[in-house]
Amino acid sequence: MKLIYQGKTKDVYSLDHNQVLLKFKDDVTGTDGVFDPGANTVGLTIDGAGKSGLKMTKHFFELLKSQGVNSHYVSADIEEVSMVVKEAETFGKGLEVICRYRAVGSFLRRYGAYCEEGQPLDSFVEITIKDDERGDPTISEDALVMLGILNNQDYQTIKELTKTICNAIKVELASKNLELYDIKLEFGRDKATGEIMLIDEISGGNMRVYQDGKYIAPLDLEKIFLG
Template sequence: MELIYKGKTKDVYEMDGGNVLLKFKDDVTGEDGVFDPGANTVGLTIEGAGKSGLRMTTHFFEKLIEKNIPTHFVDSNIDEVTMTVKKAEMFGRGLEVICRYRAVGSFLKRFGAYCEEGQPLNAFVEVTLKDDDRKDPPINQDGLSQLGILSIEDYKKLEELTKEISGIVKDELALKGLELYDIKLEFGRHIETNEIMLIDEISGGNMRVYKNGVYISPMELEKLVLA
């Protein structure tokens, strides 16, 4: 296999046959040693975080496949901390799509003059450009269209998929007495079919989850969800 990309939390390898292998790492995003799913830098290393994230990701991708939602997931190997996925083409240099149910994180920092911390939001969807140097700037559908990154029609599909996927995750967590505050998703196009599909991962590392108002860490979340 050929290493094609070293990411913050995963390394990406080209496989024979056209698929891609993701190797999950124990590095997590954050700042000053504190975990933050919205950060664009590696903040700390937590032993077992990669395997924990892969277990959660496998669980949720299998749920989505049951509901015929397009994803890049093929299979995973928990022992080797790897996931085989379909090859995808990114939108531009990559987009992150956030679905928010509570006003926390960067949303609160930007709009705190108009809301209170933890204020309920109705599946508010926002898109940011993956750009570490510019701190992942937010962009709307007109901007995406005019810059040739994503058509208005595809944006609507992206938003629809984001709300559907986030709702499934939210409902699944609620069964365990957990509340999803926000979740960060990534999408791409299948290289062969051109279909928009969910890529990357769905784990505690890309969501904020609380129980009775108390934040649940990613590895603790995995134990609660998969218990």
Template sequence: MKKVYEGKTKDVYELENGNYELKFKDTVTGKDGVFDPGENQVGLTMDGAGDANLKLTKFFFELLNKRGIPTHYVNCDIENKTMEVIAAKPFGKGLEAICRYKAVGSYLRRYGLYIKEKTDLPGFVEITIKDDKAGDPPISPESLEILGITSLEETKMLYKLTKDISDIIKEVLAEKDLELYDIKLEFGRDKEGNVILIDEISGGNMRVYRGDEYIDPLRLPGLLLD
């Protein structure tokens, strides 16, 4: 296999059949040794993170595929911490879609002058560009079109898919008395140009609480899947 990309939490390999393999690592995003799904850098290494992230990713992608949500998921190998996906191109150099149900993380850091921590939010969506040097800034639909990253129609689809997917995940978590505060998703285009969900859906890119207790990403598979 040919390695085509080395990421913060996954490496990507090209397969002979034209698909790609994602190799999950034990690194998570954060800052100063503290996990934060909204951060744009590797914050720490957590033994078992790759295995935990892949188990949740498998569960959620298979659920979404059954619900008719377009994704890049094909299958996965839990033992080897790998996932096979169809080919997809990111928008520009990469976009992230964040759905927010509580005022925490980077949202609170930006707007703390106007809102208290953990205030309820209406599950609204923010699109950010993946740019470590710029701090992954939020970007408007108009700017996305001006820069040639997405069309306005594609941006509408990004917002709709993000909200639909996030609401499904929030409902699944609620069945186990878990509350989703926010979640970060990624999208791209398949070979036909369709907008599809890519990357992963795991404890490493969402913030989950049970009451006032923050749920560590490594605990989430046991609480949700057992």
């Protein structure tokens, strides 16, 4: 296999037939040794984080597949901590799509003059551009269109897909008395068909989840949710 990209939390290898292999790492995003799913730097390494993230990812991708959601997921090997996926083309240099159900994290830091911590939000969707140097800034629909990153139809498709996907994840977590506060997704185009599809992973490292008002760390989340 040929290594084609080394990411913060995964390495990417080329396979045949428009597929790639994602090898999950034990690195997680954060700042000053504190986990933060919205951070754009690796903050710490947690033993077993890669396997834990893959278990969650496999569960959610298979759930979404059963509900007819188009994604890059093909198969997962838990012991090898790897996942085979369809090759995708990113929008621009990469976008992250956040769906927020409560005011925490960067939303609270930005808009704290107008809301309280934990205040309910109505499936608020926002998009950030992947740009470590500039701190992954948020970007509006108008700017995405003007800069040629998305067209209006693509934006609406991604927004509606995000709400559908995140609601399915929220409902699934709620079955174990877990509340989803926010979650980060990524989308791309299927290199073979051009269709917009969900890519990357769906794990504790991409979301903030609480139980009885208490934040649940990613590895603990996997144990509670899948244990």
